Amino acid sequence: MSHTNKSKRPYLPSRPRALLASLPPLDRRMIVSSGLLLTGLLFHSQARAEYGLNFPEPAAGVAQEIYDIHMLTMGIATVLLIIVFAIVFYSLYFHRKSRGYHADQNFHTSWFGHWSWVIVPVMVLGVDLTIAGKADIVLKKVWDVPKEENIMDVKVTGHQWWWEFDYLDHNIKVESRYIPEEQSGDLYLREVDNPLVLPTGVKIRFLHTSADVLHAFWVPELAVKKDAIPGYITETWAELNREGIFRGQCAELCGTWHSRMPIVVESVSQDKFAAWVDGQKAIKVAAAAEASADKTWSMDELMTKGKTLYETKCAACHQVTGLGLPPAFPPLNGSVLTTGPIADHLNIVINGKEGTAMQPWGTLNDLEIAAIVTYERNAWDNKTGDVVQPADVKQAR
Amino acid sequence: MSTTTLTHDEAHDHGAPKGWRRWLFSTNHKDIGTLYLLFALIMLFVGGASAMLIRMELFQPGIQLLDPDLYNNLVTNHALIMIFGAVMPAAAGLANWMIPMMIGAPDMALPRMNNLSFWILPAAATMLLLSFVVPFFPGGGTQINTGWTIYPPLSVQVGMSMDFLIFAIHLLGISSVLASINIIVTLLNMRAPGMKMLKMPMFCWTWLVTAFLLILVVPVLAGGVTMLLFDRHFGTSFFDAAGGGDPVLFQHLFWFFGHPEVYILLLPSIGVLSHVIPAFSRKPLFGYNSMVGAMIAVATIGMVVWAHHQYTIGMSLGAVTYFMIGTILISIPVGLMIFNFIATMWRGAMTFETPMLFAVGIVLMFTFGGLSGVMLAVVPADMQYHDSMFVVAHFHYVLMPGAVFGLFAGVFYWLPKWTGHMYDEKLGKLFFWTNVIGFNITFFPQHFLGLAGMPRRIVDYNVMFTEFNVISSVGAMVFGLSHLLLLYIVIKTIRGGKKAESRAWEGAKGLEWELDSPPAFHTWTVAPQIK
Amino acid sequence: MVRSDVQIGSRSTQTVFVVESNRNLSWRQSKWLFLFLAGCIGIVSFYFASLGAWLVLPFTGLEILIIGGAIYAQSCCAHRKQIIRIDQSQIEVDEPPRRNALKIFPKAWSKVVQIHDNQGWYPSRLLIGSHGEFIEIGKYLIDDEREQLAHQLRCAIEGA
Structure with a gap:
């Protein structure tokens, strides 16, 4: 828990927080393992991964506030639950027929019976107002995205089934995809190829949108969760206060591979971030140079490049086998499109197809599109023998 | 001058209803109630089996049993079958059996409509089944991988099975609207002479409010899914942003139905509790008037807080503040209800037969679910909880005790009345304990999963979530299988x-x-005396 | 509900039975019930129509029609009423809201017929009439009331 943030909030009740946070990890583990024993289960996991009973430690100011209001409401809920349980169990024990207790037939006509319908709601209202009052303050902070000039904008676009992060101020785009189990091991479904690298100490505004269906960007340490809705742009913000790697997942059901949309935020110092930005720009320049060079590529080169690109960019929908998932995602193997005129094929890849999940891929460079199209026209049973060069793509744009 | 007494058969050509005709053409409230309960019992097992498959898949990380789409189809079906197939028909079954008997009416007000509203249900269930089966055939399209909320644009991508589902929802809606109208008319116009509204049994009151909620919200859902159908096939773009529509509009339509639906599931069970707890505490319900008032308040506030299911869609600050405060305020009438139950038990002479055990279980566990509901109502905190396993744990803690256990309590309470036989008390108690313990093992650990960052509706998860998923799955098997005991007890009692x-x-x-016990086919041959 | 009354007129003594079905709502209250339900549904549907979901309207409209029909049909049932006047020579059976419903039977030839279903599947029935023409009385009564009514009718017919 961040202490710098803690001091800013005098209204923070320390008791419920301290109660739960004071549990050392060892105790938590014991609680869980005794639970395991209770179920009579001898379970042995080769991968002893971390698991928690509560939210992970927040890494942003707003996340800390959210964590605190969570602990407050949970504390209140726990106290109320204990009171209710105590009363009920007292009653269950003492007011039993088997103990010879005679029912008090006039209990509901006493003064308490007459006025309880006022007393109880007033008491509940008091609790409600306590919660709502605190929640309202935090809510305003969460909802009001700072309107500062130097805020850093990151556009988060959800796709089926990967994330696209646009650093609008740096003109960098990162595509983030899950890594198959063989390569990611214990971090499977929590690890991506290109993480979202963010600097600490800078206010960052996330602009969420989607290219196809609903998604939701959720990293518990940042605590911001907003739906990515096609046609909408929703905002959240965060200011990271510590370095580290924070993992999250897509939270809104988005179809077949909803489970394969991890998010990894790499929080780094501002210096490291600047270095990373330079590195990304250099890569981009190099790629652009390679693509625009007037080189004629061989079939083998394009096929190798195309296969990698296809499997990262296209295979989520059209499948590695090229069979697609009809009817939403049509097959490419043996289809009219991939075996017909090259111009039509290029057109759909560059401009997308309206009304379907096929988005325009015009943002890819000429070489990448050439490689993908060449691959699609020659892979599987599509032995057209066509070789599409970057120059052709340039012409088709 | 002579008087004659003829027997029935001499004067009429139709004899006693027998065989399948008795059930298919039945206009008798008891027969229709039995049909409803039977249907609900079958659907409980279908929905339960799909839940057990889900938990089996989640037993270990990795995809072992189910394809992702099949998994999400089961998630969808589990919700729809349990809500529309099990809980609502079971509550309607109790209503059909008990309401005429409780208010001293000879039958429901519109017996033929009653017959219709039941017999639409098997047709709807068939439609739902078709939506599940169709994708297995060539050309059947993809499975419904959208969850029961069927949010567009994902639901526009799904194949033809979505159309079957839309029609199933229409049929289910028609059925429940007809049943509701029937119940409203019966309760308002067929009470025995002298039974004032505020002397009506609580179960009748809860159903009156439930029926009122149903007729208000079901047409909105019907409109919503029809718009979805139009978007899918007729080129409209109600929900397509590219065509000038609004994908979020569907969420508003859905949750305007979906949130009151929670109270539709809950209230009949609250009604059952209001009979069971006084009966086994041997003293009257603590606050009849305040219960009625609390219920009306719950229904009214419940109608206008639907968007707390959609805090993450990017509403304005004013809107979320309104929905947050409204949602938190629901705790007042609900708290009053729970208080009334506890005060009814207080200083009573309690005994603990199975219905009472379930009732006590509800008071405790529903309080728990309600309190986690207050946590979820807090918008900033919901930024974290939303769409995580925490939500799954929360609504199962509300709906299992709140709705299903209440129905179990009602079934055990009135089973002797319906069948004329006492059920086996030992088995009943055994059922209660396995059921409740299994339930808690299943759902309690899911709170931790949600807080640790596991989203809901995922087929595969990282190893960090393994431990609690294992516990939950083991609990789910115990919980699921315990219902076989219920089946055995019910059959044994009938026989x-x-x-x-x-x-x-x-x-x-x-x-x-x-x-x-059991009552004659036609009740109230003697005028009931209202005290 | 059965109300019976002996009226002594200038010409003769008349016994009057008024047989009515049980109800809790008057026509006026039924109308208000319908208007209340329709109003609530109307508010909801126009709210959503204003958001662009106009396809909600046909469903709510249809529902309001069904509700209206159901309330009307049930109110008709609940307002059934039969007036049986028995005087020296004849029995008049009238069903007031309906015109031309008046049936007159000669008292000397009239019979009160009760039909019981031995299996208990159907409620009993009570008929009154003569010469093969019978009219059912108090279809909406509960068995016990019907039993009493039959007894009273017999007394009135045989006694006078």
Whole structure:
């Protein structure tokens, strides 16, 4: 828990927080393992991964506030639950027929019976107002995205089934995809190829949108969760206060591979971030140079490049086998499109197809599109023998 | 001058209803109630089996049993079957059986409509089944991988099975609207002379409010899914941003139905509790008027807080503040209800037969679910909880005790009345304990999963979530299988057992206990006396 | 509900039975019930129509029609009423809201017929009439009331 943030909030009740946070990890583990024993289960996991009973430690100011209001409401809920349980169990024990207790037939006509319908709601209202009052303050902070000039904008676009992060101020785009189990091991479904690298100490505004269906960007340490809705742009913000790697997942059901949309935020110092930005720009320049060079590529080169690109960019929908998932995602193997005129094929890849999940891929460079199209026209049973060069793509744009 | 007494058969060509005709053409409230309960029991097992498959898949990380789409289809079906197939028909079954007996009416107001509203249900269930089966055939399209919320644009991508589902929802809606109208008319116009509205049994009150909620919200859902159908096939773009529509509009339509639906599931069980707890505490319900008031308040506030299911869609600050405060305020009437139950038990002379055990379980666990509901109502905190396993844990803690256990309590409470036999008390208690313990093992650990960052509706998860998922799955198997015991108890009771008296329970009050157990096919041959 | 009354007129003594079905709502209250339900549904549907979901309207409209029909049909049932006047020579059976419903039977030839279903599947029935023409009385009564009514009718017919 961040202490710098803690001091800013005098209204923070320390008791419920301290109660739960004071549990050392060892105790938590014991609680869980005794639970395991209770179920009579001898379970042995080769991968002893971390698991928690509560939210992970927040890494942003707003996340800390959210964590605190969570602990407050949970504390209140726990106290109320204990009171209710105590009363009920007292009653269950003492007011039993088997103990010879005679029912008090006039209990509901006493003064308490007459006025309880006022007393109880007033008491509940008091609790409600306590919660709502605190929640309202935090809510305003969460909802009001700072309107500062130097805020850093990151556009988060959800796709089926990967994330696209646009650093609008740096003109960098990162595509983030899950890594198959063989390569990611214990971090499977929590690890991506290109993480979202963010600097600490800078206010960052996330602009969420989607290219196809609903998604939701959720990293518990940042605590911001907003739906990515096609046609909408929703905002959240965060200011990271510590370095580290924070993992999250897509939270809104988005179809077949909803489970394969991890998010990894790499929080780094501002210096490291600047270095990373330079590195990304250099890569981009190099790629652009390679693509625009007037080189004629061989079939083998394009096929190798195309296969990698296809499997990262296209295979989520059209499948590695090229069979697609009809009817939403049509097959490419043996289809009219991939075996017909090259111009039509290029057109759909560059401009997308309206009304379907096929988005325009015009943002890819000429070489990448050439490689993908060449691959699609020659892979599987599509032995057209066509070789599409970057120059052709340039012409088709 | 002569008087004659003829027997029925001499004067009429139609004899006693027998065989399948008795059930298919039945206009008798008891027969239709039985049909409803039977249907609900079957659907409980279908929905339960899909839940057990889900938990089996989640037993270990990795994809072992189910394809992702099949998994999400089961998630969808589990919700729809349990809500529309099990809980609502079971509550309607109780209503059909008990309401005429409780208010001293000979039958429901519109017996033929009653027949229709039941017999639409099997048709709807068939449609739902088709939506599940169709994708297995060539050309059947993809499975419904959207969850029961069927949010567009994802639901526009799904194949033809979505159309079957839309029609199934229409049929289910028609059925429940017809049943609701029937119940409203019966309750308002067929009470025995002298039974004022505020003397009506609580179960009748809860159903009156439930029926009112249903007729208000079901047409909105019907409109919503029809718009979805139009978007899918007729080129409209109600929900397509590219065509000038709004994908979020569907969420508003859905949750305007979906949130009151929670109270539709809950209230009949609250009604059952208001009979069971006084009966086994041997003293009257603590606050009848405040219960009625609280219920009306819950229904009213419940109608206008639907968007707390969609805090993450990017509403304005004013809108989320309104929905947050409204949602938190629901705790007032709900708190009053729970208080009334506890105060009814307080200083009572309690005994703990199975219905009472379930009732106590509900009071405790529903309080728990309600309190986690207050946590979820807090918008900033919901930024974290939203769409995580925490939400799954929360609504199962509300709906299992709140709705299903209440129905179990009602079934055990009135089973002697319906069948004329006492159920096996030992088995009943065994069922309660396995059920409740299994339930808690299943759902309690899911709170931790959600907080640690596991989203809901994922088929595969990282190893960090393994431990609690294992516990949850083991619990789910115990919980699921325990219902076989329920089936056994019910069958055993129908077939025989100790003869039940008219007043099967020592502390039971109400008109229904003045009738024989089981009551005659036509009740109220003697005018009921309202005290 | 059965109300019976002996009226002594200038010409003769007349016994009057008024047989009515049980109800809790008057026509006026039924109308208000319908208007209340329709109003609530109307508010909801126009709210959503204003958001662009106009396809909600046909469903709510249809529902309002069904509700209206159901309330009307049930109110008709609940307002059934039969007036049986028995005087020296004849029995008049009238069903007031309906015109031309008046049936007159000669008292000397009239019979009160009760039909019981031995299996208990159907409620009993009570008929009154003569010469093969019978009219059912108090279809909406509960068995016990019907039993009493039959007894009273017999007394009135035989006694006078």
